[in-house]
Amino acid sequence: MRSYTIALAGNPNTGKSTLFNALTGLRQHTGNWAGKTVTSAEGFFEYDDASFRIVDLPGTYSLYSNSTDEEAARDYIIFENPDVTIVILDATSLERNLNLALQVLEMTNRVVVCINLMDEARRLGIKIDLKKMQEKLGVPTVAISARSKKGIDELLKQVMLVASGAVVPSPISITYSEEIEKKIAAIEPQVREMFGTHLPSRWIALRLLDDDESLLTSLKKWLQRDQNAASRKEVLQYGETACH
Template sequence: MSKHYIALAGNPNTGKSTLFNTLTGLRQHTGNWTGKTVLKAEGEYEHNGQTYVIVDLPGTYSLHSNSADEEVARDYILFENPEVTVVVLDATAMERNLNLALQVMEMTNKVVVCVNLMDEAQKKGIIVDEKKLAEVLGVPVVKISARNKTGLNKLLDTVEQMAAGNIPTKPYQIVYSKDIEEKIAALEPEVRELFGDAYPARWVALRLLDGDQSFLEALQQHHNQPKTKEVLVNGVSFSQ
């Protein structure tokens, strides 16, 4: 029986680890990410006869290269290409948490937004309109309380349908300044020519424009399998 790989992303203190522990129980193990001192937690759960491997990514506020945690989370989503990335938000701090969700949606369209801590939100009189939020974001949104184990079946059903390719998505796309958008448009064809559909061309173009050295090194390491010819993209050399 094949296994489905799911990534769990989110800011620190969103209850992400509580959700991970609730789903996997004792069927989990920890170690370090290869070449990093960052803790790696991975576990399994079963749903409707299918086995899911869920990888609890380090809690981060962004997917840029400001820390080893951010690099690990970014590289897993980009290079391992999980079937679904579940982004866990704190229902009491939606505005702050949505920054990471938007960054993930620039990298992949296989996203489920999980609004956790709904029990705390209700105590504070906070109402989350998940249907409206899903309409705006262009991806499924599910409200849960991992601590109280409410909403979990709906979340697992949504993940199952997303992994099966049964949920069409159209993630909200951030529009940058005219100058940046023109540069992205110029770079995207070059990125696609070099990498095909292996990586999200728009997002890679953004990282190239940003001069993200850590990402560039990771990209070269993953892409430069036996070299044939060198290609320059925005001044960066890759093999093709």
């Protein structure tokens, strides 16, 4: 049986835990993220002759290392490299929720966007053009109501397509100012040389430019676990210099 890992990301109060519980039922357990007091939860389910392990990331509004919750969510997506990251959005607050979705899309292309609380949106007279959203974001986009379990089968169908490689999303690419783009272009080759295709080089270059000390700490820990860490230390020092 094929097996895949899913990360479940989203803002607080988007119905993330409701979806997690609907998928896993009693096949779940909780603990703490390594070295942090933040609670972690993971569960298991089967779909289409495949087994899935789903990790419920801490609810966050961003992944910019402003809290231990954000660091835990960020590090899981970057370093654990899940087969699919489901980003769950509140249909009644899409503009606010899309901030996190766009950040995840800069980190990985293996994403399915899940718009939850569609029943509430309809009650409020909110209409969402799923086709247009999918075209704009460049990743599969599904509408559900987790509480009533509507749309979950379509969500799992899209998750399976991305996890298996049958669908390879091409997320929207965010372009920054000319000055920032020049700096990214200068740093990114060094990042790529150090990490290859294992980590998102453009995203890491952007975070280095933003002086993300927390990410540097996490990168060092990741490198220490890597067999070739010694040969890459010089390039990491280059990245630290670029931050200051």
